Amino acid sequence: MANKVQTPDAILLHDYISGNESALQILIERHQSKIYGFIYSKIQDRTVCDDIFQDTFIKVIKTLKTKGYSEEGKFLPWVMRIASNLVIDYFRHNKKMPFQRETDEYSIFNFMTDSSLSIENQLIENQVELDVRKIVEQLPDDQKEVIKMRFYEDLSFKEISEITGVSINTALGRMRYAVINLRKIIEKNNIILTN
Numbered sequence: 001m002a003n004k005v006q007t008p009d010a011i012l013l014h015d016y017i018s019g020n021e022s023a024l025q026i027l028i029e030r031h032q033s034k035i036y037g038f039i040y041s042k043i044q045d046r047t048v049c050d051d052i053f054q055d056t057f058i059k060v061i062k063t064l065k066t067k068g069y070s071e072e073g074k075f076l077p078w079v080m081r082i083a084s085n086l087v088i089d090y091f092r093h094n095k096k097m098p099f100q101r102e103t104d105e106y107s108i109f110n111f112m113t114d115s116s117l118s119i120e121n122q123l124i125e126n127q128v129e130l131d132v133r134k135i136v137e138q139l140p141d142d143q144k145e146v147i148k149m150r151f152y153e154d155l156s157f158k159e160i161s162e163i164t165g166v167s168i169n170t171a172l173g174r175m176r177y178a179v180i181n182l183r184k185i186i187e188k189n190n191i192i193l194t195n
Contacts, residue, residue, distance in 0.1 A: 006030075009075040017064055024064075028057060031076050035083055038159065042087045052090060056083045080163040088153055135185050143178035146171055 007026070015023035035056065039049045059082050063069050069078070136147050145164065149155045155163070160171045 013064070013069070013075055017067070017069075024061070027075065031079065034076070034162075035079055038080060039083055039087060041159075042154070043090065048090065052083065052086045055086050059086075074165055077163050077165040084149070084153055084155070084163060135182060138185055139178055139181055143174050143181060146174040147178045147182075150175060 009027060009030075012023040012027050016027070032053075036049065036053050039052050039056075040046075043049055043052070056079060060079055136144055139147065146160060149160045149163065150157075157168050157171050157175075161168045164171065166174075
């Protein structure tokens with residue numbers, strides 16, 4: 001049955017939560033190329049991408065089954081956030097591996113790119129990264145979200161706008177205000193971010 005009018009995501013979600021299992025299948029098929037493409041743009045390894053894609057929808061199902069979903073009508077941005085968090089977890093976990101290939105770029109502001117750092121320097125680098133994370137936590141939520149997506153997750157402003165459901169200009173504006181506010185916090189507290 002070829003429906004000319006596409007059933008909105010929100011109605012499919014409601015149907016799934018009400019017990020119609022096939023409604024979720026429609027949602028997955030509708031958005032899978034965008035979600036999988038996003039994951040693959042971060043991790044060029046099909047096996048890992050398949051795992052993260054699967055884990056994303058396991059989380060989606062768990063959240064929906066426990067009635068934990070509250071973002072009416074924003075299904076895709078919500079799922080993209082879950083996928084994004086799983087990608088970050090993957091890189092965090094793999095930083096502990098002895099051979100890290102493409103994970104360096106995911107470290108905030110590339111503080112930890114030199115693998116020949118002495119243990120002392122490594123500790124200083126870690127402390128600087130911790131300090132920056134603490135400062136970022138002081139920002140308003142919308143600015144904090146953009147900073148994390150841009151620097152921690154290495155997302156483009158186009159991807160940020162898709163995930164958060166705002167225009168690219170809004171995402172850019174939030175980043176500008178975030179940087180201004182970070183400078184203010186750093187100056188106000190006389191924080192020195194050097195090694």
